[in-house]
Amino acid sequence: MQAPLKASYDVVIVGGAIYGSSVAWWLSRNPDFDGSTLVVERDPTYEFASTSHTNSCIRQQFSAEVNIKISQFGAEFIHGFKEFMQDDAAPKIVLQSYGYMYLADNEAFAQTLRESQQIQQRLGAGTKYMTADEIKAAYPFYNLDDIIGGNHNLINEGYFDGGTIFDWWRRKARTQGAEYVHNEVRGITRNSAGDRVESVTLASGETISCGTLVNCSGPRAALTAQMAGLDIPVEPRKRYTFIFDAKTPLDRDLPLTIDPSGVHMRSDGKYYMAGCPPDDDPAVAYDDFVEDHSIWENKVWPAVATRVPAFESVKLVNSWVGHYAYNAFDQNAIVGPSPELENFVFVNGFSGHGLQQSPAIGRGVAEWVVYGEYRSLDLSPFGVERIIARESFVERAVI
Known part of the structure; x- marks a missing residue:
């Protein structure tokens, strides 16, 4: 286990696979974000991560408009990967x-x-x-x-090399200031008012203060939520x-x-x-x-x-x-802040759509962290409020 370099971070991301690294990279390239980011990953080999077992495909054949638009940006990102990375060494990703x-x-x-x-x-x-x-x-x-x-x-439908995108997001996020540690979040503490996350406790014993906590823990998302007293059907x-x-x-x-x-x-x-x-x-x-x-x-x-x-x-x-990371309620992602804990952000439950949706979702979550709102694409249909209200977000094209 690795101890973090500091005792306080503006953003703590739980999970460093495709979503943790997407959010970390989008934050790191945002000129309006000058805060600190800690990514806590329990298994830096990613041997059993959903990211490592993906079939790495993308499609626009969804029935919900927001899912279609998310994949359209995903295709744009794949085609423009070198430009997004702003690095001459970045490879061309073929779709x-x-x-x-x-x-x-x-x-x-x-x-x-x-x-x-x-x-x-x-x-x-x-x-x-x-x-x-x-x-x-x-x-x-x-x-x-x-x-x-x-x-x-x-x-713009088919196979792409998602593993290379993940690798570049992770490496570039670190180069641009995000700190990754091999550790595990074992506890989450609320403030005295009970409406914000105050700190996380790591397996190595440290208590780390955080401004925003982002749950990117894949199939283990419900465990992370439960530590904060929240419940999601993932x-x-x-x-x-x-x-x-x-x-x-x-x-x-x-x-x-x-x-x-x-x-x-x-x-x-x-x-x-x-x-x-x-x-x-x-x-x-x-x-x-x-x-x-x-x-x-x-x-x-x-x-x-x-x-x-x-x-x-x-x-x-x-x-x-x-x-x-299966959302047993309606098989769509759960994305955005908790209405109960305003600085706890869900990025969970993608039910097999995760890799193809990661460029747009990572961008949107980073926008919410920095600005308190989605600016490029409205991701509010994925909010956890629908789970709480038992109102399904129906997507008829689920594999």
Whole structure:
């Protein structure tokens, strides 16, 4: 464990993975912020962080306007990464736009796709609704016997190297003044009035005063909130990823295909990637990354082989389990200040959307910390107030 260099910081960020580092970097580049930032990370290897297990994709195919706009800025950030970093050594990040393909096997979902496409198109996204015949003409490898239609977008949707973005955010934040320590927040103390966070207690024993506390602790977000006497419905849920080789490779990229079975699949270099939730999807222990190998045999491979007959002969080459920081209430993020503790800020519960949303959300949270308001994009729909009021923020395009 590392002790911080000081006893007081303007901002203490709990968790240094993709969101902790995004917020720290956006703060560090803001000319109106001259405060001190401490990032407390319990595992600096990030071996089990959701960031390390991400499939690193981005899409504009959401039904809620704010989610679409968040991903549109995400694409802008990826394309302009070198300029945002203001560093000649920064690499160019390539967005491989093979697109998402949502498939509908019933009229109700087909209508949902049509309605979502209209919203996306109005906001400038390139999503197109396609009939089964149109999909077959563009991607003849699909078996579409049960499919009515689908939504597809080949503009700014696909895979990008999120790991490099994370690495640069972390390194640049440190270079620009943010302090990272290998430690763990074990307690949070309120002031005498009970309306602000006064300090945090670390595993190494130090008590650190803070002006603002930012909860970026991923699947452990509820634990951090509980230390402050707050409650949010965020829990770790297992998500399975499989990499496989096909005896007969496809003659073109496989879009990230969301099959009605609940399985998704896409091209992954010379291989293919597939994933899914388990049929029984409970909250799990924070350190439970045990694989269930029957999921490949009984769920994933039958689904991909049915949808793409060329995948009847494949070889599994790798697999892993990661955790979604799953918002069990409505599967949308919980972002912004607590109405009970005005300097406690949530950045939690992304339910699988985290990496692609991290540029816009990190920017917005940094704005709130500095200015007390969102300036670039209004993130108030993600506020915890909806959880307290039991009013769902509905997003119909959740994978």
